[in-house]
Amino acid sequence: MTLPDTAPRSGRGRNVTVMVTGAGTPGAVGIIKAIRRTDAFDPHIIGVETIPDASGFPLVDTAETVSAGDDFIQDVIDVARREDVDVVFPLRPTDLQSLSEAKPRFESEGIEVMVSDPETLSIAMDTGRLYDHLVQHGHQIVPExxxxxxxxxxxxxxxxxxxxxxxxxxxxxxxxxxxxxxxxxxxxxxxxxxxxxxxxxxxxxxxxxxxxxxxxxxxxxxxYLPGDEYSVDVIAREDDVPVTVSRSHDEISAGHSYMGTIEEAPELIESARQICALLGIEYNANFRFKYAADGTPKLVEVNPHLSESVTAYVGAGANIPSLSVQHALGWDLSEITVDWGTHVTHDWQEIVFRPGQKSATI
Incomplete structure (x- = not known):
């Protein structure tokens, strides 16, 4: 899937400053492009990463290298305050817990951090605890x-x-x-x-x-689950799950989906909604399902953050990164029409950092 160029377009309404943490993670380039593509607001994007040659840095308005250790949160808060950030959009899973625990510090600055509460994260990111929790509440969606x-x-x-x-x-x-x-x-x-x-x-x-x-x-x-694999990606907040879309994984390598189809799977979508409500998931989550030998769908894992391949939906009419920012700000979301059956292939993209140059080329 090829997204259009990232040059900002005018006339889309109010300015929104979005901080993307983990700007060098897989999927960051596509997610930043998707935010740029929105018609709902004029995005000003701050990219934050612990390395100076992050793949997403060429696409952001301001790139900031921060500490990787104990000073990470304070560095992020300092940058967010200086840049007048509205929303912090975490992309690296290992940052979620520390950002969640620091949410009150961001909120005191008027900054929304798009991450679930610490207890929700601790259950969702530990498959054993997650399966136990679902079984205790009567959900049969887990494998043996x-x-x-x-x-x-x-x-x-x-x-x-x-x-x-x-x-x-x-x-x-x-x-x-x-x-x-x-x-x-x-x-x-x-x-x-x-x-x-x-x-x-x-x-x-x-x-x-x-x-x-x-x-x-x-x-x-x-x-062992030998059947087809699907993902359901959601935008959630408290008891509200306004966006749910699903896709099949036609080709997977090293745990990453490189080819898939935007395919409506009502049974899996309903299961994802129920799990969101049970766990209290907020903002973004990705649910991976596989089918057992008898054709029964089973939950593989829950990722309580934006999937790196979520941009697969953009070409089918669901710009989830943009919608997520709007939802975090409390805006009413416009109704989306998904072009079910859209087939998507992901490919690599080179980011070139030449010696002596501060900027990179794509």
Whole structure:
């Protein structure tokens, strides 16, 4: 999908200053372009990142490099105050908790931070806690799963889920990398904190590694879901979920969707709405679902932030980054018409920083 050039257009109403934190994260370029594309307001975009050559810096009005450690929040507040920021739009998942805890400090400056409350984040970003929470409240959308914290518990869970006759999945409860156990696979090392995703090994291949790990990681072991994968992306606030759109993932690499179709999935959209209400999710969230062998949809994970591939919807009529800013400001959202069936392909884009030049080219 190609978005139009990023030159601001006049005559769109009031000016809005948006700070994008994590301006060098995957998806930042497309999200910044989508904000530029809006007709609802004239965006002034501040890009914040902990590195000086962030991919999104060439597209923002003001680029600021901030500290990566304990001074991160204070640096962001200082920049937001100086630039008279209206809304802070976090793109990096690892920034969410600290920004959420600091929301009162931003609010005292009249700045809206687009992130859920700390307790909501702590549940949504820990798959084990999330699944437990949903089961306790009667939601059957989760796959069969076990939470384990010892090697013996891991082996018992794997066997209970049908291994070696069936494939089994596992990952860190607070992580995103999924590993598979397949009795017919070649044994291989499993490094839960590194890429690529979707490592396939055998139980015999991973046990020597787990037997040496101290302390044993908090893992979640789940049934293997062989069916199609979908995402539902939402804009939410309190009990209101004014925007929900869904898409299929036709091609995935290292956990990222590079090809998909904007496809209406009412059952998944309703599940996402219910989970939003249960968890109290605010602003943006991305729900990943996969279908089990019997055709039943199961929740894979909840990402309580804007998806890096959310710009897939822009070409289908749903500019979620722009709508999210408007919703954060309390504006009434205009009705959107989604062109269901729109097919989208993502591609890489080079950002070139030449020696001696302050700006970059795309």
């Amino acid at each position: 799963f076990y939470r384990v914290s010892t090697c013996d518990e891991f082996v018992d869970a794997v066997r209970a889920l049908g291994y070696p006759d069936r494939r089994v999945c596992f990952k860190r409860s607070d992580g995103n990398k999924v590993c598979f156990l397949d009795s017919e696979a070649d044994g291989s090392n499993v490094l839960l904190d590194t890429q690529p995703n979707n490592t396939v090994s055998t139980l015999d291949g991973v046990l020597p590694i787990f037997e040496e790990i101290e302390p044993f990681p908090d893992l979640i072991v789940t049934e």
